[in-house]
Structures are given as structure tokens and as C-alpha cells.
Amino acid sequence: MYGLVNQAVQAYVVSRHGEAMWTRLAVEVRLEDDAFLTLEAYSDDVTYGLVAALAAETGEAADTLLVGIGKFFAGYVATRGYDDLMRATGGSFAQFVRNIGLLHAQVSIAFPQVKVPSFRVTDETPTSMRLHYYSVREGLAPMVIGLLQGVATRFGQEVQMRHDVIRGSDADHDEFCVEFCPSRLIACP
């Protein structure tokens, strides 16, 4: 996983549970160094291990934590120098989601070692869309839900996400039904 993701996990833990909790997690997963480099590729085990350790410490379900981390990540990346790239990705939530593939294409050209997921939008209507999520990693669908909810917040919008298809023996990717809630527009951050 990209160092940026681990940085976001660290910032999420510290902001919600304090430095002491992060120190405990780092010891638990035997982190040799928690000064993550933003653009460095780290073993996925680090990220999975941190989330599992946080779940054990807090008693929260890992899926719930991943949704929270995803939401946090959407705001966090903007503070780490990616705000312009996110703004360039789209001027609205729907446009942003449609262009996520282009965003990841740019990232993967610049950083070939990064394994980026891909997204495809189908069945688009003024109030909903179907999002297809392909990834070599397993178990991160809840983080995608949180991530998109966090992105929607950036555009002053609220969305409902329904995990319609779960990747498994019958499906090679996850599918989400994304419903916009136009009546519940919220103030842009």
C-alpha cells in the first residue's frame, strides 16, 4: 500500500484515539519505523495489521473502521498536496467518480510500483449510478464506501452506498449502488 494510506491511518488513529494508542498499535504490528514516506510502496500487511490491531484495541468491527478511515482519507489527501489533483478530477461528485479511473491512470504512470484499483460507472441517472470496483486487494470495499462518502462531502453532497455485489466465487469485482441525496446537501468543507 502507498505510504500515503498508512499516513492517513496513522493520522486517523492519532486524531481519534491519541498518540498513545498509535504507539501501542505500532508495537503490536512491530512497525520498525512509523515515518511513512508518502510515495513509497509498503507491504499491504502493514495496513491490514494496523486496522486489525485497532479493531482489537477499540472493539469496533474492522469494516466499520475501514468506512471511517475511508471518509478520513478523502479529506486527508487534500492536506497532503493532492487537493489540486482531486479538484482536477472533477467539478462534481458524479464527474469525480467517472474520472477516478483517469486519476489512477495518472498515478500509475508516475508510480509504476503502485497497484491502483480501477472503477467503472454504469447505469448513471440524475440521482444514482452503479459503481464497479476492481482490485487485487481483498476486504477493502468498506473503505471504498467511506472514501466515496468522504468525497461526496467535499462536494457538499451526501450519498447512500449499497454494496450490491460482493466479490467472491460468483463475482470478480464489487458493485455498489450509489444514490445521491440532493435534498440533503450539506455545507462544503
Next chain:
Amino acid sequence: MPLTAELIPGLTRTYPFHFVFDETLRLMHVAPRYARLTTTIRAGALLSDVTRLERPTTDFTFAKLMENTNQDFLLRSVEVPQLQVHGRLIALEKTGQIVFLGTPWVSSLAEIADAGMSLADFPTHDLLLTVLTTVQAKEVAMADAQRLANELRTLRRRPEALRLSTETGVADAERLAGLGRLIGSMAHEISTPLGVARISASLVGEQRANLAAQLADGTLTRHDLRQFLQDTDAASAMLVANLSRVADVIGNFRQIAVDRRSEERRTLRLVPFVEEVLQQLAPLLARLGVRVDVHGDPEFADHIYPGALARLLTTLVENAVMHAYAGVDAPRLRVKISAVGDDCLLCCEDNGVGIADANLSRAFEPFFTTRRMSGGTGLGLYVAHNIAHELLGGGISAESISPQGCRIAVRWPATRSIDP
């Protein structure tokens, strides 16, 4: 003849910002994606009215454009100045039309959203986005490097801070121990004269009581009265002498408590300043006929506490006058100011009796004196030692010189800055 309809969809995919114009520069077709970003770049408008030619630098005429078709063109929208497109011109000879095949031009990712565009407006063959993404990644990496460098700097400072803290603690402990010894010595120094003064005072009291009794019972004789006056004169003299001694000790002791907050540093030319101080001490030196020479570069300057230097020099001169010149025919005092590396050096040399080797190492101890019976308090050189260490941040040493005399050297780091 218009551009063939079959060609346009392909152009739209590959060059989403293309347009077609004729030899009058009138736009005949504008790609929808380009057209949606302004209200002016439309078929029928004059290209030179709705855009500015940023590159190449030439007249915005059909003839000049044709002369430069081998170059990259950069056009800026008049209506939306942040919207720029770059590309090539291709002349369609059969129709007399010119096709501009272009893509958006931005110099940072921020400009994409600012111009109302998104990543989707850039064709995949355009490497501009990749370059800009890489540039942004470089900035992120630089921020990482800066953050890590700051953390490293903090970590490197920590052992130094611990070391300084330990050294400060040790220095404080030594200073407190020294203060304890000093107070003990001072108590010893003033207890003897105070004891003598008390005995003298009580003696006067007793004699006065006897005198009063004799006066009362009428036995007082002239001899008794004369004896009383002699005894009280002697007791008073002893009282004054011993209280003066106490006053001297306390007066000198107060000088030990050097207080750097009592004055501000100033940049001084040292030689003229030393001459000025010595001028004030001229009456003292004249009593013994001491000839004084000052040597040094008159322009040599330091940023220093003037009062501290004056007190230091005064103390050294007084010490020399008190101890050095007994029996010396032509007493002389030489003061030298010089720079040694990054330090200032002040030397006070006399041609007096010198300091015995056995006493050199104790010369700066508080209350050490060889002239106690002559009124020496043993605090003069200790005061000088404190000023050299505490106010000047340097050191002081004493040595015998040939053929006779003593040299007191004070060395301190020169301060060039206005505030340390």
C-alpha cells in the same frame, strides 16, 4: 467546402479542443468540449477576436499563421484568460481551411479546475498531465524530505540538550557548593573583628558603669577619670578598626554578586576605554608614583558590558597597588589589549614583588590574602575572577614574570553580534 462529417468524431476523441477556420480567420467549426468552456469561441466568430496568440510571437494574420505551421501554437481565450490550448495548424489545401489540432495547456494541476476543465478533457496521448502529476509528486516527496529532516534535526538536538542540561545541573551544583564555601569563609572573616568589636563595646560599657558608680559615691578621682578616657579611647579605636574591617569585607563581598542584567552590552574600542578607566584611577596610582602604559590596537573593539570591564580593571589595579609595589623603586603597570584567535586578551603586568609560586594557585580563592594584617580582604582577585567568568564568559590566570613582577591575564570570547 466544410470539413467532412466523418472526420469530426475522430478528431473530437483525439483532439477534444480542435477547431477549423478559413483564410479570413472566421471559425467554421469548434469542438463541443472546447466550446462549452466559453460563450465566444463559436462557429462564425473571428479567431483573432476571441483568442490571443501567445506563441509563436507573430502577427495574428492568416499569412503569418501559414508561415509558422511548423511551430507549436498557444492560444488563450479572451473571455476566459486561464483557458489556453496548444497544438498544430494543418492546412487542408483542397478546401482552403485550416484545422487546429489542440489539447488544453496548463502549467499546474490547479489550473485545470480553475479553467472549468477536468482530467477527462485531456486526451490520453497528451503527456502534460503525467508531467504535472510527477511534478506534484516531487513536491510531495520534497515535503516528506523536509518533514523527515526536521524530525532528524530534533532528534540530533535532543542528546545535545540533555548534555547541556546535565552540564548546567553540574555547574549549578558546583556554584551552590562554592557559594556555601564562600559564605562559610565570610562568616569566619567577619566573626573575628565582630567579636573584638563586641568585647571593646562591652569593655566601654563596664568602664562607664564603674565611672558612674564612683561618681555617685564620691570616690571618683582625677586619675580614675584620666584612666577611663585612655581606656575608652583605646576601645573606641579598636571598635572602629574592627567594624571597618567588617565593612570592607561586606563591601567587597557585594561586588562578587555580579549582575549582568544591571547593564547593557555596548560595542567598545577597548584601548581608549581602558585608558579612560585608568585616567579615573590616576590619583590612586599617583600616590605610589606608578607609571602606566597601555598597549594595543586603538581600533580593536568588542561588544561587551562596559561596567564589568571597568570593575575588572579597577580591581586589578587596586590589587596591584595594595600588594605589588612595596619597596619597588620605579613602579610600573603595563596594560595590554590584543586579539588571540576569536578571543580578547587583557594583560595587566606589574614590576612588583610578584606572587610566590606556592600562592599562585590560590590567588583567586575567596578570602585568600597574604596581607590580612595590612587590611587585605582576600576578595579582590576573587571579584576579578567572577567578572571574568560570569560576565565576560572567559577566564583569568596569574603568573610571575621575569625579572620581577606579576601578570594577570583575562581572556574572553569576542562578541561580534549586537545581542549574544
